Amino acid sequence: MSVNRLQTIRPLLLAEGDALSLDVSVLNTLAGLILDAGSGHETRIAALSQLEGRAFALLARVEPIELLHEDELNRLLGDGIEGVVLTGCRGRADIQKLDVMLRVAEARIGLPANRTRIYAEYGAAPEGLLSPHTLAGCSQRLEGLIFNGSALAKAVGCKEPASAAHQGVAAPVLAGRANVVLRAHEAGIRAYEVLSPTADAAATRWALSQSRNDGFASVVCRSPEQAVIAGVG
Template sequence: MSVNHPQTIRPLLLVDGTAPTLDVTVLDTLAGLILNAGCSDETLASLARLEGRDFAMLARVEAAEQPDEDGLCRLLAAGIDGVVLSGCRSRADIQKLDVMLGVAEARTGIATNRTRIYAEYGSAPEGLLSPHRLAEASQRLEGLIFDGRVLARAVGCKEPARAPHQGVAAPVLVGRANVVLRAHEAGVPAFEVLPATADAAATRWALSQSRNDGFASVVCRSLEQAIIASSE
């Protein structure tokens, strides 16, 4: 999938805490809903069973603390369509999750390679410095996600003196470029996590910057952002 046609890719919505109670027609403006892997089975199952659902259910797990095989089986049995690998440090993290998902799919009777992987790449500095290609790391790899705020905290960047949505630290600029290039090399789209703001003007500015810099779509942090991103 080309990273040069952002209008063809719907945004993702990152949900902090419990899942939102929304009409399926609202959720279907999204490519996917990212939920914490610790969500209750009831929450995951109720969303997975929504009639006419056209968005992916994605569970977010930490690369450094990947769930065990039983944990992945629980998520798959609850109906998730993919996993967001947070803090991805290298090709090896993706490959490890790929193998574990294969075992979990076999145990739960799900078709092989059905479960997709989105890797949060670039927020772990070691990932940016890795010389290893991501191309062919996994047939499951669906996209890369970049969160500049996480990278900024990891390397100790100071808060920008200007408006937060307009001040971008040098390491974050490098990280953004790296992730777009890595995604292009791997043949998958790159998504950028939007700043946490309710300001519509700031959201539109961030959307414009993401598209101009080669990101195929964005990860929204609120329903308000998702509505703006879906309509742009």
């Protein structure tokens, strides 16, 4: 069975302030909660990792690999994160470097090897979408790829991704979406798409349908309201 079946894969939620006050039963409808590392979330990460009855993964969204420091990974793993979302991914080499850094951090803290998962976020570094190197077998930690169309649009200066059915989609965004789905399929992992933060309920349902039709396994929601819609989609 294909891994790219939106209706069977729970969404991820990129947490803003209001998401952090949700009840654990609501958060448990998610596959994972993503918090930006270094944005004042340190105490929240530690508290969420100890949340009673938690069934969702706790993920930290970190800087591109060339800006990421070992001390930050040590701190995040010590706080209880279970996965890392690598922004600005440029391809296989970035993922492998993060794999090595996580291996060192796990050993230093005394965590089981390969405990920490990797999600590679594509978009902010457009050159990553042009890399000829396969991701298959690059790391047993690699859980999924995330396409961030807004980050790609900002990087290349094109129109932001459509958030409603009547809006057109810029060619670089279309190409990037297809690239991420194909790369994930080749590697045998899941592809996720970041939803527009401005999408209302109707636009969210349309975006979910588009993601499913284009082969994404699930989505990264930008609000609790989107997560509720995606969770029952």
